[in-house]
Amino acid sequence: MAQPAQALQATAAHNEDWKSKLKLPAKDPRIQTEDVTATKGNEFEDYLLKRELLAGIYEKGFEKPSPIQEESIPIALTGRDILARAKNGTGKTAAFSIPVLEKIDASREEIQALILVPTRELALQTSQVCKELGKHMGVEIMVTTGGTSLRDDIVRLGSPVHMVVATPGRILDLSSKGVANLSNCRVLVMDEADKLLSPEFQPVIEDLIRQLPKDRQILLYSATFPVGVKQFKDKFLKKPYIINLMEQLTLKGLTQYYAFVEEKQKVHCLNTLFSKLSINQSIIFCNSVNRVELLAKKVTELGYSCFYIHAKMMQSHRNRVFHDFRNGHCRNLVCSDLFTRGIDIQAVNVVINFDFPKSSETYLHRVGRSGRFGHLGLAVNLITYEDRHSLYRIEQELSTEIQPIPAAIDRQLYCA
Template identity: 85%
Template structure:
């Protein structure tokens, strides 16, 4: 069990001054100067947008919202943490007709945590519209889902396996679903999910709109695009922006020195919140135990935990009940916790895609972040290859790290 004893003043400190907007990176500040009113959205939706704290559209929102409102298919590539979720939820909510008791929009995501987070954004943005949002994921009560489907549902946020099960049982009726959004599309089109996705599409309205959003697009996405998308509008905001705002370092260590090195980082860095990644479930639990023994507050999360436990850890970490989270790659996709300013790869990832998604947990929505990689002798070739593939530089860690690089 993770240790949840975090000082109360730490929790409150997360809710203190927002980060200095002058320190936000241009992947969220370099806009065309549009306002949300420019898209002729319903007044009730605008109320939800402004109450959520959004002031002006980010670049991905500027590119995506007006096109999505026309009903055209979209293939959008943008860095994690730049406002992708609102880029597709705003046009989806705008197009819902609340006078009809039918599922009209569906958002597919690869993990339960992301489903819960995305559904919450939908509910907050659409609270004045009367749009009914349902979230359904594997590992939860099928009976509860069946009961919920007897009431009004306009938007479904789901993981693919569960919603396909409901559709095949004719419990979730998708024939009037005209907008299908796939977030973290690269993961959804991996061999694990793609056959399920293709079956699901056949349950949707033949005149459906399909919108794909991701930070990376492997070749599987190209094949899917050619088969299912009709002249999609391509948005690519990733050139030169892949890891903007995140300062990356490596520390060359022996395996047995890693915990000591981590302890040193904790004592020297000004951490708002950190996520520490390991390459296996066992190492996640062992490291969380070590960190707790060192006297630091620490949670852990991985795919083999009970879903109720995962939900509690995610909720408590997001609410600032703990400073550090040890995680497997379960937690790399789309999880948006703006207080996270430090990511530590306790185990270095095997490929550039995983590295990109892990490091993207810091520097959310244009704020600055820090990534520290603990590199063993066996990792040296992976380090070089990932630098080359991402066109980035991971520098040797200096004796002291300037706080201005990753703190407001």
């Protein structure tokens, strides 16, 4: 119900006064593109959020809602199901975390919200964002993924938990054991929904939904929506509000090039890129686990700092690599497609496809690791003769242009 104008003005004035007393991070001086600046001019105060949640929002450094946040937050607060399509790196995590946190009643010691993601790294990252946004609210947030101690999770669920961020298999395991009670969980969020609704995950998702109350709310977010998502929408979502901010699929701040090379020239070409580019941090993608490890060894032999990460590593090792790379302990990361889903490291300004992907969906998620949240980024693709058809097809499917790499790349295209 709308408040009278005087009450809204008083609320805004109170929040502005209170906001000025917070310790806020310094503004990011980097250029931002229309992906995050083309807004309607809303303020977070306009959504009448709890004061404690607003404190977390401002302390996280958010000043105004991005387009996906403007579209998503007020609708999600009404309890309506949402099917949202928006680019990687435009603020999707906060678009669902903020309304979910607002709905949680910390006085009720039960699981009230479940956020599902397809990978362990994304679960850790999403839970961290939720904890930072909700740090003043007394909301207990738990992250649970496969590859970690089930006993520790069981012990943790012996204490109050209001929100769970999880990979599907682990939370289904906990709920089927009677440890995680989802009978009062009225909000389900699916991030990277296209991956969650692949044949690998969909039966697990449907099992979980059956354990939720009938008056649940389902929020789906992704950059790509294949046929499986439509079938799921028709079966489980009730008159969903559709958000599509994907007229252009690739980020506006991203410049894309290709270098036509022979396979045996790739390492030499990579060495040349390292020497000529102004890399803050880079992610280098390979198409197989073996090639990740071999390339990481080559990069180290060339004298550059390098980590590597892939799905066959022990989870504790993966966690350490992700944490250290995110904190800037290393400039370059070689990885498999494990790292294409939602990983948000804003210091990454260069993505290199050492091996060119076969699908436009994989390409979109890979290059979306750079140029995040409206900043500038560069994607360089090493293309062999065998890749030429994939390059053309991906350009057509994404309605984007990948240009031949020039002799010198202007720093202003990818560095603030």
